[in-house]
Amino acid sequence: MRLDGRQLLSNLFVLACGLSILVALVPLVMILFFVIREGAQALNLAFFTQMPKPVGEAGGGMLNAFVGTLMLTGLAALMAVPIGILAGIYVSEYKGTTLATAVRFAADTLNGVPSIVIGIFVYGIAVLPFRQFSALAGGIALGIMMIPIIARTTEELLLLVPSAMREGALALGATRARAVFSVIVPSVLPGIMTAVLLALARVAGETAPLLFTAFNNRFFSTDPGQPIASVTVQVFTYAISPYADWHRQAWAGALVLVAFVFVCSLAARVVTARVQRRRGGVA
Amino acid sequence: MTARPTVSLPDRAPEPAATAPATGVTPKIDVQALSFYYGAKRALDGIALRIQPHIVTAFIGPSGCGKSTFLRTLNRMNDVIPDIRVEGKVLLDGEDIYGTGVNVVQLRRRVGMVFQKSNPFPKSIFENVAYGLRINRLTRSRSELAGRVEESLRQAALWDEVKDRLQESALALSGGQQQRLCIARALAVKPDVLLMDEPASALDPIATQRIEELIYDLKRAYTIVIVTHNMQQAARVSDQTAFFWLGRLIEYDRTDRIFTAPAEKLTEDYVTGRFG
Amino acid sequence: MHGDRWFRLGIGAVGVLLVALVAAIGVELVRESWLSIRAFGLGFWTSRDWDPVSGEFGALPFIWGTLYSSVLALLLATPVALGIAIFISELSPRWLREPLTFVTELLAAIPSIVYGLWGIFVLVPLVRQLEVHTPDWLRALPLFSGPPLGVGMLAAGLVLAVMIVPFTSAVAREVLKTVPAAQREGAYALGATRFEAIRAALFFARTGIIGAVMLGFGRALGETMAVTMVIGNNPQVSLSLFAPQYTMAAVIANEFTEATGDLYLHALIEIGLVLFIVTLIVNLASRLLIWSMNRPPARRRVRAAPAEAAA
Numbered sequence: 001m002r003l004d005g006r007q008l009l010s011n012l013f014v015l016a017c018g019l020s021i022l023v024a025l026v027p028l029v030m031i032l033f034f035v036i037r038e039g040a041q042a043l044n045l046a047f048f049t050q051m052p053k054p055v056g057e058a059g060g061g062m063l064n065a066f067v068g069t070l071m072l073t074g075l076a077a078l079m080a081v082p083i084g085i086l087a088g089i090y091v092s093e094y095k096g097t098t099l100a101t102a103v104r105f106a107a108d109t110l111n112g113v114p115s116i117v118i119g120i121f122v123y124g125i126a127v128l129p130f131r132q133f134s135a136l137a138g139g140i141a142l143g144i145m146m147i148p149i150i151a152r153t154t155e156e157l158l159l160l161v162p163s164a165m166r167e168g169a170l171a172l173g174a175t176r177a178r179a180v181f182s183v184i185v186p187s188v189l190p191g192i193m194t195a196v197l198l199a200l201a202r203v204a205g206e207t208a209p210l211l212f213t214a215f216n217n218r219f220f221s222t223d224p225g226q227p228i229a230s231v232t233v234q235v236f237t238y239a240i241s242p243y244a245d246w247h248r249q250a251w252a253g254a255l256v257l258v259a260f261v262f263v264c265s266l267a268a269r270v271v272t273a274r275v276q277r278r279r280g281g282v283a
Numbered sequence: 284m285t286a287r288p289t290v291s292l293p294d295r296a297p298e299p300a301a302t303a304p305a306t307g308v309t310p311k312i313d314v315q316a317l318s319f320y321y322g323a324k325r326a327l328d329g330i331a332l333r334i335q336p337h338i339v340t341a342f343i344g345p346s347g348c349g350k351s352t353f354l355r356t357l358n359r360m361n362d363v364i365p366d367i368r369v370e371g372k373v374l375l376d377g378e379d380i381y382g383t384g385v386n387v388v389q390l391r392r393r394v395g396m397v398f399q400k401s402n403p404f405p406k407s408i409f410e411n412v413a414y415g416l417r418i419n420r421l422t423r424s425r426s427e428l429a430g431r432v433e434e435s436l437r438q439a440a441l442w443d444e445v446k447d448r449l450q451e452s453a454l455a456l457s458g459g460q461q462q463r464l465c466i467a468r469a470l471a472v473k474p475d476v477l478l479m480d481e482p483a484s485a486l487d488p489i490a491t492q493r494i495e496e497l498i499y500d501l502k503r504a505y506t507i508v509i510v511t512h513n514m515q516q517a518a519r520v521s522d523q524t525a526f527f528w529l530g531r532l533i534e535y536d537r538t539d540r541i542f543t544a545p546a547e548k549l550t551e552d553y554v555t556g557r558f559g
Numbered sequence: 560m561h562g563d564r565w566f567r568l569g570i571g572a573v574g575v576l577l578v579a580l581v582a583a584i585g586v587e588l589v590r591e592s593w594l595s596i597r598a599f600g601l602g603f604w605t606s607r608d609w610d611p612v613s614g615e616f617g618a619l620p621f622i623w624g625t626l627y628s629s630v631l632a633l634l635l636a637t638p639v640a641l642g643i644a645i646f647i648s649e650l651s652p653r654w655l656r657e658p659l660t661f662v663t664e665l666l667a668a669i670p671s672i673v674y675g676l677w678g679i680f681v682l683v684p685l686v687r688q689l690e691v692h693t694p695d696w697l698r699a700l701p702l703f704s705g706p707p708l709g710v711g712m713l714a715a716g717l718v719l720a721v722m723i724v725p726f727t728s729a730v731a732r733e734v735l736k737t738v739p740a741a742q743r744e745g746a747y748a749l750g751a752t753r754f755e756a757i758r759a760a761l762f763f764a765r766t767g768i769i770g771a772v773m774l775g776f777g778r779a780l781g782e783t784m785a786v787t788m789v790i791g792n793n794p795q796v797s798l799s800l801f802a803p804q805y806t807m808a809a810v811i812a813n814e815f816t817e818a819t820g821d822l823y824l825h826a827l828i829e830i831g832l833v834l835f836i837v838t839l840i841v842n843l844a845s846r847l848l849i850w851s852m853n854r855p856p857a858r859r860r861v862r863a864a865p866a867e868a869a870a
Contacts, residue, residue: 006418007388010754014650020642021659024728027721028666031677038680086573094567103574106581112774112842113584113835114781116808120815120831124587147577177566205670208783208808212815232672236784239676247680254673261668269661363747365653392750402741405763415749465745472749 032258039255042248051220052234058245062253064220068135068229071222072214073204075139080146081196087147088154089180095159104155111148118144119209127213135221135228138214142203149202153195157188190275194268201264205257207232231257309377311336311476311506312357317371319349319356321364326352328530330371334476334523339498339507341521341538343514345558348527350510354478357508358394359387375476392419395474399481401461403453403468408445411453411464412436415472431471438504439467440497459490466497470505477501479509483516495520514554518542526550585835592829594822603829609794609810611819616826618833620794624712624804625834628786629779631716631800632723637772640724644731644771649757667725675788678718683709683789686717690801705801710791713800718789719779727775734767734849735760770848777841781834783808807834 046061053060087103094100118141126137161184169179185192207230215227216237222228231253238250310333319327327349334340342350355361356373359380372379380390392415403411412432415421422428432449436442441463445456453464462482469477479498483491498507498520511517517524518538525535526549534541534550545551552558589596595603599616606617647659687709697703705711738760746756761768791803792813807830818824 006752006755010752013754013757017642017646017650020639021646023639024643024666024721024724025662028662030681031669031673034677034681035673083573083576086570087577090570090574093570099571099574099578102578106578108846109581109839109842110577112777112781112838114783114808114838116781116783116811117584117588117831117835117838120591120811120828121584121587123815124591124828125583128591144580151577175566176563180566201668205668205672207670207672208812211812215816232670235672235676236788239672239679239788250676254670254676257670258673261670262665265661265664265668358748360744360748363744388750388752390750391748396748398741398745398748400741402739402745404742404745404759414746418746418752418755419750468745468749 035251035255035258038248038251039253042252043255047249047252052218056243060249062229062231062234062249064217065229065231065234065253066256067220067222068214068217069204069231071135071224071228072138072142072210072230073200075136075224076142076146076203077196077200079140079143080150080199083143084147084150084199085154085185085192087151089158089185091151091155092158093176093180103151107148107151110144111152114208115145115206116208116211119212122209123212130225132225133213133215133227134225135214136224138210138228138230139224141209141213142206145203145206145209146196146199149199150192150195154188154192157191158184161187190271194271197264198268201261205232205261207236308335310334310374311376312508313372313374313377314357315372315374317353317356317369317373319352319361319370320368322366326530327356330532332525332532332535334506334508336475336506337502337504338522339502339509339520340523340525341517342508342510342525342527343512343517343553344527344533345553346512347529349530350527351480353527354480354508354510355396357476357478358391358396360391360396362387392472393474394476394478395469395472396478397462397465397469397480397482400485401458401465403456403461403464405452405454407450408453408456408464409449412468412471415468419472421472435467435471436464438470438501439463440493440500441467457490459486459493462486462490462494463497466494470501474505476506476508479507481510481512484512491516514542526553528553585832588828588832588835592825592832595825595829598822599826603826604833607794607796611814611823614820614822616822618807618826618830620796621805621807621810621830622833623796624790625780625806625808627712627804628715628719628790628806629776631712632719632779633772633776635716635720636724636727636775639720640727640772640775641731641768643724643728644735645757645761647728648732648735649760650753663725663728666721667729671722671782671784674718674722674785678714678785678789682717683714686711686714689713701798702800704799705797707801708791708803710789711799711801711803712790712797715786715790715804715806716800718785719782722782722785723775723779726778727771730771730774730849731768734764734771734852737767737852738763764852766848767852770845770852773841773845773848777838777845780841781808781838783812787812807831 046059048061048066049063050059050061051063087107091100091104122137122141122144126140127133165187166179166184169183170176174182210230210233214230214233216233217227217229235250235253235257238246238253241247312334314330314332314334317327317330318325330353342354344350352361356369361367369381373381375390375394379385404414406414409432412435413428416428416431422431433442433446436445441460444460453461456464462485466482483494486494495516498509501507509517509521521538523535524538524541526533526541526545526547528549534545534547536546541550542554545554595616599606603616603618604622605619606615607619608615608617609620610616643663647656647663651659687707690707690709690713693703693707742763743756743760746759751759786806787809790806790809792805792809793803794805794810795802797804811827811831815824815827818827
């Protein structure tokens, strides 16, 4: 009898854990459902190719916002990829030194800083001195957010590289720099690229750091020194507006964002799986 | 000894007569045609033997021969591994532990296990030994619990060393003490059978000797089955020895006979160190 | 080697840059909030008056709102997140593991603006319905008082909870992976049920699990967009779940570009500074907890009686 009570408790526990999966699925399904249903309505070619219409007029698109997001993420990647990879290389190559520990700590800290605080920081250093919102400032803000993701992944991947590979290169007379850049890093390049992809997907969806760096722009612009539109800020502006047409466009923008994130996640998984298969399952 | 054909590997399990020692006592564990599969791979092939109560039975054999896998089938520990299959029967006091409706939790109380590397919980010494008593609700009062804990620690020859520091963390003990703690923990629930998977392989010679002495003392009250790769240990400690090779039971007999006059050539090769 | 020295210096410089960046953020925040710090001192944190017109700035409502919403989210999300982590790592059949992990990753990757959008147009109406149908006797309690607007603390707590579930569960799963199998098997061998064996594993991992929960808390503290779209943006200190309130991140997002005058701006930035410091501390503490879990415990030699060797 006593044992049955324990078994019952155990079964209830298993049930509860399974239920929590369902509980988490509910909002996911809801969000996807609404985003797809509402967003698909406003999604047409014009959405991608046209500029926003003046307030009150129906129709129009988010061309400037799409171009803006592309530009912002491009600027961010330009800044973050080299810095992130090099920082990751340092931490793994000189693991154990004080600086390496400090860099690791800094990367972890940076990862946890709220994105709006990063926005304030970039405002202080890139907007205030020039009295101007700019795409460049937005790119810097997003870039700062990408650095820790790339650095951490690079470090972890490099640590998995067997020392035999490095020793092989050194034994052939390569300098440390040569060994790292010509043999070790290339061997983990797919993993780094995946990390970059995921980091890009993450910052493409950020809104808060852009609010007072890149700000927004009703017009088409590719000037890094000028404020620029972005899909996320545009969705935000439309969402809190009173116009139903703008609400629909906000859903459409959200649909594009979610689809982009979904594709990037899937692509990252496929690449990782393929790399593992080629390696025989072990990095 | 009857003349045997000169093949290096018997093509079937030994005769049933060899699996039942001449004492005529009802076996504690009766294994019948046991085969075990990890997925599609067969790890045990048609094992049949009978383990007698209140003696020490040793399983020996080269690494990968299946002795640990076989040990774990005796308390259904392999159930935690996914994608396994069991054929045949394992009778504990006449009942098949793989039968339908068998309560595995209760089985594991009756057939306890000590692992190769000691695995104390990150709790106090007292709480480690009390764990099995608590979850199985075996005691009714604090004093009864404390009494059982003391009894188990005495049985494991650890009481004198830890009686003044029962509340300290078990992880602060030395390797040999931790292993004796795990033995005490297993004994606390008063199992019928104690399975020991290479219990001293991670210990120094002096600690090993203490464990072996303990095993000798314990067999009066328990039935002990021990897996060991150390043949001298098997020879010292056990009454019956079973030799395994590539998932099959090659020979099972009294320990002194296995080591001085084995019937199978393969057994002889192994115990004389020609391979393994 | 000469070449190696340049290599180390060059890459090291990038590392130093990263460390300097983090320090610079702190420094810049202090610099840009100096006017406010000097003007209000510690009273900034106990005053409720947020009045840009008269130049009086008190940040208590925002701290209250941030803590309330984050704690609420934590209470709602933690059991679900731990349940998911346990299910995926201990209970799920092997073929289900990958898809489930992918699903939680997807939840984590959804941009917060999309959560906010869903929050405004789907969740808030639902919450309003819930509030409208709350029985009167419940309404009398301060926890449920106020008009049923839909926007408010409850909506914010719910959205935040959904957002931190995947994050906390991913970290918890990583923590559970490091529990040695021998701990669970030891429990099973003593006749433990599934639940009891998992409980033993959870006990082993307890500091790491707490660290995972704290990381989720840190994430909730800094969340901006989703919260600002559903919380009602009203700087009041209220116990009620139905009342529209305000968080630190939300007020910065909403009022930053409208801030007239340096004092106003500096007051907002001071809020950002505190947000920075608080999340720093929470994240630091949680990483310390998770890290400490993996260290081997201190092995003191237990003094045996002199006649016996250490055995």
